[in-house]
Amino acid sequence: MSEESDRPGDGAGDLAERDRAVLAVERDSWPGPGAKERAIRERLGISPTRYYQLLNALLDDPRALAHDPVTINRLRRRRDAKRARR
Incomplete structure (x- = not known):
């Protein structure tokens, strides 16, 4: 993770605010192609790749x-299923 992600959030062992924001974006549902990528850029100010x-x-x-x-x-289940298909 990046330096920002390594910094604790509100207390010891908490996630950094950016990490919580990444998870919040992932929890949302998206109506169509491109909506999630736009939200990533607008809400987080980073590229979808990052x-x-x-x-x-x-x-x-x-x-x-x-x-x-x-x-x-x-997400772990999805990742594991994808790895098993390879």
Whole structure:
């Protein structure tokens, strides 16, 4: 993760605000192609490529799992299924 992501959020063991924002974007549902990418740029001020890099790093972060277990477990299952198909 980046330096910003390594800094604690509100207390020890909490996620950085940007990491929480990445997970919040991932929790939302998107109406069509391009909407999520626009939201990533507008809400987070980063490229979609950087967003997915941060998101993938969060999948292995125990703090992310503690913060949002439903989203992290859903994404881990998707990642594992994709790996199994390869």
